[in-house]
Amino acid sequence: MTFDFARKQRIAIIGGGPGGYEAALAGAQLGADVTLVESTGVGGSAVLTDVVPSKTLIATADAARAIEDAGELGVQFFARGDSGRPLKPEVAINLLAINKRILALAGQQSEDMRERLIEAGVSIISGHGRLEGDDAIVVSTGPEGTDFDRIEADTIIVSVGASPRELPTAKPDGERxxxxxxxxxxxxxxxxxxxxxxxxxxxxxxxxxxxxxxxxxxxxxxxxxxxxxxxxxxxxxxxxxxxxxxxxxxxxxxxxxxxxxxxxxxxxxxxxxxxxxxxxxxxGGVPNTKDLGLEGAGVQLADSGHILVNKVGRTSVPNIYAVGDCTNLVPLASVSSMLGRTAVFHAMGDAVIPFAKHKIASNIFTSPEIATVGWTNDARHSVELKLDLEENPRAKMMGVKDGFVKLFARDHSGTIVGGVVVAPKASELIFPIAMAVERRLTVDQVARVFTAYPSLAGSVTDAARAMHGVDLRGEA
Known part of the structure; x- marks a missing residue:
């Protein structure tokens, strides 16, 4: 493929999930002619049926649990019966109303993302796209594939996500x-x-x-x-x-x-x-890579159907990139978003930082949440310290009983290489540890950072302070 640098670079993206969305914005930011093809709506399944809905449900469940646990903090809910005596009401869950709100929020988030793309100058086509060689995609826009658009592109980015894996002996029926x-x-x-x-x-x-x-x-x-x-x-x-x-x-x-x-x-x-x-x-999930024309374009796939990419999202075909759950990299929305931008920057000759798995901050939205970053299982070269959250004064005030902050540091230098946080809003508390891993800060450097008192974040600096004096054998 040759590029005509007298015109704008043309970028065609299949799939408008987190990766495709960020790729489209990045391309428009750098002045490319960007076309995004999406079959379900901007944001893809991550926004419409997966990440945004599930985390909204979890936030609602956490609110219900907070009401039930409020009595331990001295907050009591009562109603008066016919006799005038107080009655303790039950917490009622209206799942129909909850799900209606969840889907409305997801739809609004999708619409907000669509509007931002349009404002940035991205062309959006609703339909199913597939590759036609390595320099064009064909989009089915009509009912039952009756109408087609052909979009020529210098760079193609595939961001089609994954679908729930189904077992033949446990076929989902949508009812039970x-x-x-x-x-x-x-x-x-x-x-x-x-x-x-x-x-x-x-x-x-x-x-x-x-x-x-x-x-x-x-x-x-x-x-x-x-x-x-x-x-x-x-x-x-x-x-x-x-x-x-x-x-x-x-x-x-x-x-x-x-x-x-x-x-x-x-x-x-x-x-x-x-x-x-x-x-x-x-x-688990199955990548949505079937019938996309990938093999015909020369794109290499794993036996599982995942697209094989390098650390900038590039496939075996130089001008075709892939990001998100359809690839062999970590299936996280945050990774998809970051790699979407990285792929476009790489394709357009901008500076890029290749994907590094150990720098990913991930979170599991259970109650309590579990957040992780960096090397957390390399005991050969690091020392770890765990500080239970119940020792934290803010945690005591909030009635938090479960959780901890754990730091991993190199035994020779004290450089922080990883961390685990189990706590309410661990997704927020992992950020300073992720910054430390990214910038290669030592436990002493983190220990000198001021945190508000009292705060849950104080447990991060407390753990770092407790690791002061780590010797060359990895012993405190």
């Missing part, structure tokens, strides 16, 4: 057996929700519905909830789940899930069964 996309169709809180899968999605929905009042059974094929995450963090969450009445079935695999008409029955690999009212299948 559900994927995470179908959870917002329910009009009442499930009496007994069986969650199959204890990864991020399964743990988040299990936490939310437990706090909304459902009886929850979490089926995990691994030894712990959130396999692969920090063991101390997983243990805190398991304790919270058990204390809240959740049933945890570790080392259990669901072989089959059936809709019985008035409920569901999950058959486990050992032959035992679990009966419930509904079942959420949270067993």
């Amino acid at each position: 057996v559900l994927t995470w996309k179908q959870m917002y169709n329910m009009s009442s809180v499930p009496e007994h929700l069986i969650v199959v899968g204890s990864g991020v999605t399964g743990a988040e929905f299990a936490s939310a519905y437990m706090n909304l009042g459902s009886k929850v059974t979490l089926v995990s094929s691994r030894e712990q909830v959130l396999p692969g995450e920090d063991p101390d963090a997983a243990k805190v969450l398991e304790n919270v789940f058990t204390r809240g009445g959740m049933t945890l079935l570790a080392k259990s695999r669901a072989e089959r899930v059936e809709n019985t008409g008035d409920g569901v029955v999950a058959t486990l690999s050992d032959g035992s069964t679990v009966e419930g009212s509904h079942c959420l299948m949270a067993v």
Whole structure:
């Protein structure tokens, strides 16, 4: 492919999720002629059916839990009965109203993103796009693929995301057996929700519905909830789940899930069964890369269907990039957004910082939240220190009992290389640790930073101060 530098560079993007959206904005910012093709709406599934809706549901569940826990802080809710005596009211959950609000917020967020793209000069086409070689995409815009647009491009970016993985023996029906996309169709809180899968999605929905009042059974094929995450963090969450009445079935695999008409029955690999009212299948995602014309364009795919990319999102075809959950990189909206911008900057010759997995700050929106950044499992070269959150004065004031801040630092230099936070709003508290990892700050440098007193963030500096004097053997 050759470029005609006498005209604007043409960028065509398939998929308007976080990666495609940021790529479009970056291209417009640098003066490119940008066309975005999206079949469901700007923001993609992340905004319309995944990240934004699920985190809105979780925020609502947290509010319900806060009301129930307020009594421990001396805040009491009463109504007066006919006799004039106080009655303690129950917290009522109107799931129909909750889901209506969730979908409205998601739709508004999508519309806000669409308006910003239009203001930036991005052309938006509603339809299904597929590659035609390495220099054009064809868009089906009419019903049943009757109308087509052909868009020539110097650079093509694929950001088509992923869909819930479905098991042949547990096919979602949208009524009793559900994927995470179908959870917002329910009009009442499930009496007994069986969650199959204890990864991020399964743990988040299990936490939310437990706090909304459902009886929850979490089926995990691994030894712990959130396999692969920090063991101390997983243990805190398991304790919270058990204390809240959740049933945890570790080392259990669901072989089959059936809709019985008035409920569901999950058959486990050992032959035992679990009966419930509904079942959420949270067993991972499948990249939406089928029938995109990728193979014909020469784009290399993994056996799983994920697009293979390098650290700037470039595929095996030099002018074709891919970002987001459809690639072999970390499936996080934040990673997709960052890589969308990086891909455009690289394609247009701007300065870029290649993707580095250890610098990603990720968060699991359970209650409490679990946030992680950097190297957190390299015991050979680092020393760790964990400070329980219950020692923090602000946490005491808020009635917070569960959680901690853990820092990892190099034994020779004291440079912070990672951290784990388990706390309310851990997604906010991980930021200073992420900054320390990014800028290679030492524990002493972080310890000298002022934090407000009292504050939960004070636990970060307290942990850093406790690590002062780390010697060459990694001992405090």
